[in-house]
Amino acid sequence: MNTFNLKLLTLLFVSVTCLYFCSDKLNVFPILMLGDSLTDSSILEYNNQPISTIKKCQKIKNxxxxxxxxxxxxxxxxxxxxxxxxxxxxxxxxxxxxxxxxxxxxxxxxxxxxxxxxxxxxxxxxxxxxxxxxxxxxxxxxxxxxxxxxxxxxxxxxxxxxxxxxxxxxxxxxxxxxxxxxxxxxxxxxxxxxxxxxxxxxxxxxxxxxxxxxxxxxxxxxxxxxxxxxxxxxxxxxxxxxxxxxxxxxxxxxxxxxxxxxxxxxxxxxxxxxxxxxxxxxxxxxxxxxxxxxxxxxxxxxxxxxxxxxxxxxNFNEQLSEFKMLNKKVSSFCQNANTVNAAISHLFVKDVKYNCNGFFNITNFDCKKVSQGILQYVKFHIDQKEKYK
Missing domain, CATH: 3.40.50.300 (P-loop containing nucleotide triphosphate hydrolases)
Structure with a gap:
C-alpha cells in the first residue's frame, strides 16, 4: 500500500470515529430531519443497522x-x-x-x-x-x-x-x-x-x-x-x-x-x-x-x-393509537423545545410498529415546522423561489 492510500485511509478512519463519538456534542448524528428519506448510502449505523439497508417508504409526492x-x-x-x-x-x-x-x-x-x-x-x-x-x-x-x-x-x-x-x-x-x-x-x-x-x-x-x-x-x-x-x-x-x-x-x-x-x-x-x-x-x-x-x-x-x-x-385501531400517542409526544416535546428543555435536541421513539423505518424521530427544528402557520409557509416557499430563480 503506497503512502498516499495509507494517509487517505487514516483520514477516513479519524473522520468516521470523530463523527461517531462526537455526535452528541455536534448534534450531527443520530439526528434525522423530519421528512428525510434515508436514501444515503453512508456507512454510519443507526440502531446498529446500516442506514442504506433501512426500509424506505415509496412515498406518493404529487x-x-x-x-x-x-x-x-x-x-x-x-x-x-x-x-x-x-x-x-x-x-x-x-x-x-x-x-x-x-x-x-x-x-x-x-x-x-x-x-x-x-x-x-x-x-x-x-x-x-x-x-x-x-x-x-x-x-x-x-x-x-x-x-x-x-x-x-x-x-x-x-x-x-x-x-x-x-x-x-x-x-x-x-x-x-x-x-x-x-x-x-x-x-x-x-x-x-x-x-x-x-x-x-x-x-x-x-x-x-x-x-x-x-x-x-x-x-x-x-x-x-x-x-x-x-x-x-x-x-x-x-x-x-x-x-x-x-x-x-x-x-x-x-x-x-x-x-x-x-x-x-x-x-x-x-x-x-x-x-x-x-x-x-x-x-x-x-x-x-x-x-x-x-x-x-x-x-x-x-x-x-x-x-x-x-x-x-x-390493524387500523392499532395504527390510530400509535399515531395519537406520537402526536401527543410531539405536542409535549415541541411545547418544551423552546423553554426549559431546549437542550433536548430531538425526540426519538424506537419500535414504532407502523412507521416503515421502524422508529420515529423529530428535532427541535422540526417543531418550528409543525407549528408554523400557513402564511409563514407560503412566504417561505415564495422566498425560496426568489432565491433560486
Whole structure:
C-alpha cells in the first residue's frame, strides 16, 4: 500500500470515529430531519443497522388538495407545505403571501407564480382554489393524488359565518356573533319555507352549499347530476378528510400515500373556543339541510368513503393509537423545545410498529415546522423561489 492510500485511509478512519463519538456534542448524528428519506448510502449505523439497508417508504409526492372553507384547511395546507419543503417539491403559489392562489366561478385562474420545473408543472397544490379536474390536470405533475376536506355542514356554516361576520354591519348590525347566528338561522327557517324571499342584510347565496361549490359544483343544479357528481368525487379522490374524524383521516392518508408518521403529525390551528360551540335546535338543523342539501350529500358520502377506507386498513385501531400517542409526544416535546428543555435536541421513539423505518424521530427544528402557520409557509416557499430563480 503506497503512502498516499495509507494517509487517505487514516483520514477516513479519524473522520468516521470523530463523527461517531462526537455526535452528541455536534448534534450531527443520530439526528434525522423530519421528512428525510434515508436514501444515503453512508456507512454510519443507526440502531446498529446500516442506514442504506433501512426500509424506505415509496412515498406518493404529487398531491393536490381542495381546501374547502373552514374544514381544518389551514392545518392540512400547513402539513402539505411542510411535506413539500422537506421533499423539495414545486408548490403552486400566489404572487405574495396568501392562503388563496385563485378563487372565482371560472374554471381556471391566472398562475401568478410560475413553476421552476422544466415542464412548468407543479407537484403540490394546497391553497384555496375551486376544484376543476381538467385545469388541475393541465398544471400538475401526473399522476397526482387528490385530497378533499369536508365537515358537518351546519358546523361549517357556523364557523364560516363567525369568520365572515357579514351580519354585523350596516343597519342590522349585531354585536354578538351568537346572536347574529341565531337571527340568521331563524330567518333561514322562513326562507326555506318560502315565507320570505331574502334575508335582509345577509347574502344567503354566499353560504349555500359552500363545500359543494369549493369542489367545483357551482353550476350543477339537477338532483341526479348532483348525485352523480358527488359519486365522481368519491371515486376520484384518494382521501376525503372528515373534520370530525381528523386523526382517522390522517391515518388513512398516511397509508394510501405511503408516508411516515413524521409527515402527518400536526398541531391544532384556528380552533374555536368552547364558548363558540353552541348547540342547534332540530328546526335549525332541518332548515339548514333544506338550504344546503348538496353539502349534506357530499359530507355523508365522505363519511361513508372514509369508513370503507378504514375497514380496508389492517390493524387500523392499532395504527390510530400509535399515531395519537406520537402526536401527543410531539405536542409535549415541541411545547418544551423552546423553554426549559431546549437542550433536548430531538425526540426519538424506537419500535414504532407502523412507521416503515421502524422508529420515529423529530428535532427541535422540526417543531418550528409543525407549528408554523400557513402564511409563514407560503412566504417561505415564495422566498425560496426568489432565491433560486
Amino acid at each position: 398531491v393536490a388538495m381542495v381546501k374547502t372553507h373552514k374544514c381544518a384547511g389551514d392545518m392540512m395546507a400547513s402539513l402539505l407545505l411542510r411535506f413539500a419543503e422537506n421533499h423539495k417539491l414545486e408548490v403552486l403559489l400566489p404572487e405574495r403571501p396568501s392562503s388563496v392562489v385563485g378563487y372565482s366561478m371560472k374554471p381556471q385562474f391566472r398562475i401568478q407564480n410560475p413553476s421552476r420545473l422544466p415542464n412548468g408543472k407543479f407537484q403540490v397544490m394546497a391553497l384555496h382554489t375551486m376544484y376543476n379536474y381538467n385545469y388541475w390536470n393541465s398544471i400538475m405533475e401526473t399522476p397526482f393524488t387528490l385530497i378533499g376536506l369536508t365537515r358537518e355542514p351546519l358546523s361549517q356554516f357556523r364557523s364560516y359565518f363567525y369568520y365572515t361576520r357579514e351580519y354585523f354591519h350596516g343597519e342590522n348590525r349585531i354585536e354578538s356573533k351568537e346572536e347574529g347566528l341565531s337571527t340568521v338561522l331563524e330567518q333561514l327557517q322562513l326562507l326555506v319555507k318560502g315565507d320570505i324571499k331574502k334575508i335582509d342584510g345577509f347574502d344567503a347565496r354566499r353560504y349555500q352549499n359552500i363545500m359543494f361549490v369549493d369542489f367545483g359544483g357551482y353550476d350543477i343544479k339537477e338532483d341526479i347530476d348532483v348525485t352523480n357528481y358527488v359519486q365522481q368525487i368519491s371515486n376520484n379522490f384518494s382521501v376525503l378528510i372528515v373534520n370530525e374524524m381528523f386523526d382517522e383521516s390522517l391515518v388513512v392518508l398516511k397509508n394510501k400515500l405511503s408516508w411516515n408518521w413524521e409527515d402527518v403529525v400536526y398541531q391544532k390551528m384556528n380552533v374555536a373556543k368552547s364558548s363558540a360551540m353552541i348547540s342547534f335546535t332540530q328546526q335549525e338543523k332541518e332548515a339548514h339541510r333544506l338550504f344546503s342539501p348538496k353539502d349534506y350529500l357530499l359530507y355523508e358520502e365522505s363519511v361513508k368513503k372514509l369508513n370503507k377506507d378504514i375497514e380496508k386498513i389492517k
